Amino acid sequence: MTRIAALALSVCLTVPCLASGLPRSSPEDQGIPPSAILEFVERAERRIDALHSVMVVRHGHVVAEGWWAPYDPGTPHELYSLSKSFTSTAVGLAVAEGKLSVDDRVIDFFPDEAPDEPGANLAAMRVSDLLRMSTGHESEPSLRAADDWAEAFLAHPVPFKPGTHFLYNTAATYMLSAIVQRATGETVLDYLRPRLFEPLGIDDPRWGTSPQGVTLGGYGLSVRTEDIAKFGQLYLNHGRWEGEQVVPESWVGAATARQTSNGSNPGSDWDQGYGYQFWRSRHGAYRGDGAFGQYCIVLPEQKAVIAITSGVKDMQAVLDLVWEMLLPAMGPSPLPPAEDDRAALEARLAGLTLAPPEGPGSNATAERVSGTTFEFPDNPRGIESVTLRPEGEGTTLAFRVDGEERRISCGHGSWREGRLAFERFPEQPAAAAGAWTGDETFTARICFDETPFVASLRLEFSGEGLLLDSEANVGFGPTGHPRLVGSPAGGSAP
Incomplete structure (x- = not known):
């Protein structure tokens, strides 16, 4: 079972889940209209980038819970x-x-x-x-x-x-x-x-x-x-x-x-x-x-x-x-059942996801550069080269960092889960998604889903070269890196 499927099964607003330690209840039974929680989630998605999970407990009962995939209830x-x-x-x-x-x-x-x-x-x-x-x-x-x-x-x-x-x-x-x-x-x-x-x-x-x-x-x-x-x-x-x-x-x-x-x-x-x-x-x-x-x-x-x-x-x-x-929204007494509102809330919570990059999974540039290795001059991040290849319903980016290959397997329109070593960071759980966000630009997002961090990579295949930009969503210092400029291995055009 995938973690996203497990998430859908985990959302239980009305059925007790005793094994978890906290009982479940409907929001109405604990004095909260489901529509208020739904509006909280909707506004969070519009205003805040990005929540990873939310759990609301009232009178000792979980009344709402949701995880933005690839985050899930079982992962610390x-x-x-x-x-x-x-x-x-x-x-x-x-x-x-x-x-x-x-x-x-x-x-x-x-x-x-x-x-x-x-x-x-x-x-x-x-x-x-x-x-x-x-x-x-x-x-x-x-x-x-x-x-x-x-x-x-x-x-x-x-x-x-x-x-x-x-x-x-x-x-x-x-x-x-x-x-x-x-x-x-x-x-x-x-x-x-x-x-x-x-x-x-x-x-x-x-x-x-x-x-x-x-x-x-x-x-x-x-x-x-x-x-x-x-x-x-x-x-x-x-x-x-x-x-x-x-x-x-x-x-x-x-x-x-x-x-x-x-x-x-x-x-x-x-x-x-x-x-x-x-x-x-x-x-x-x-x-x-x-x-x-x-x-x-x-x-x-x-x-x-x-x-x-x-x-x-x-x-x-x-x-x-x-x-x-x-x-x-937290009232003093239980509320009458609101089945339609609760159903809407349950459906919204079950379908939460961090947005993967939007765009086609392939295009003419993808066909032109597929399999071509682009090399970079010496740089503080140790990135020596990158190769882009289609892989099933997604795309694989093969980086060479300090002499070692680091592969990022990106789903298209959804998160592909696994473990990866990113740049000089050690291997850890992560999920990745990618798309062609422009005629010559492939964008990948990498979510390190035991942490707050999501990295974005932007590969622009400009002319015969490659411009690589990367940025993290948050950080204790600068979140972006200087642009790297690559060229095809051996100097030949892709």
Whole structure:
């Protein structure tokens, strides 16, 4: 069965799906008109490029869920900084077990890594300062190039008194992970397995580590969309899950409360205060979130949780759409059945897909250049050549990178799934689609569907040469690459 077929079977708005851990319900039974959710999806497609999944939970029941193919319900998605809220949970559990206190000094956990004569501000920094992003730093410590990440953090200047200056600081979350490991003897991932992941039925969570073998903490966790929703429901339930107190209620309250001020713009969901690795939001909500639009939104007043994964540049736009379309639709009582609207919503959710390139699968240029190898001068990306060939109902691009062949098999009008090594990135799950978007231009999109990233390649066969442009949908820096200009191997015209 393909993942797209599995997606169609997974959409169950009215039939309970007990094996997943969260029961299903119709939107109407939980006080939400299906038309409001449908309009949310439609507006997301018009305004936002692009959501990858959405799951709406009300009163503990999933009332709507959908994945934009090639994303699907069974594949984990990288969470980026949404990972921080899970690390906070590990700290709370360790505090409850008496392994540490939020009032403990940070340097006391790292006697070998701390400076011989720590400054007064560093010496005063406590676990609570790490949790609320008030370490006293003026700039975030850079850890990746360091030989020892904890040592690099502790060597970074601390010009402000801890607790007085908010600075979003992923390195601080790494230190929380390292502290949990020092205090418990286990990585945060291993520590959370029996205490959080297994009770919630979160299977096979993946989380990277530093060179020192410490769970990254501030990023790097990958789980499924429903796992995000379960985590939010746990917090909405004040730490209880299926009758058991999985996380102390006192920790849930402290972690999601406003622990520090971080701005004054009433229209920004990033200026509403910060808790213990959770953001306060407008409308009485709170959330964990991660780069490029990974969200676990908890609305206590509405008894709702919204889980979203995406690859977006404007994260505020996603929250604005939630407040605009979903929040006001959550009524206090069940609604009469709306079969036609619900059927329309089910059909729309089952057919969601990221748009593949539009155009014919072949044309005169395709026939002219098929099988011709175009070579490129030396370039920082190591791309030596590319050859385009028809393949069934699609097209294969054969790249040669640093002496190795890398094949991209593109479906036409649909996503072709598999694994590929792209440029100098290692082999990983991906799906690709392509089309002739102009008389001389072939465009391919490559979706790395365990991540937010979608790459676009544009091959323009201009005259006897080839112009290659590429760009990613999102990134932490520039998303485009300089154009490469290729020519037929041996100098002969195709």
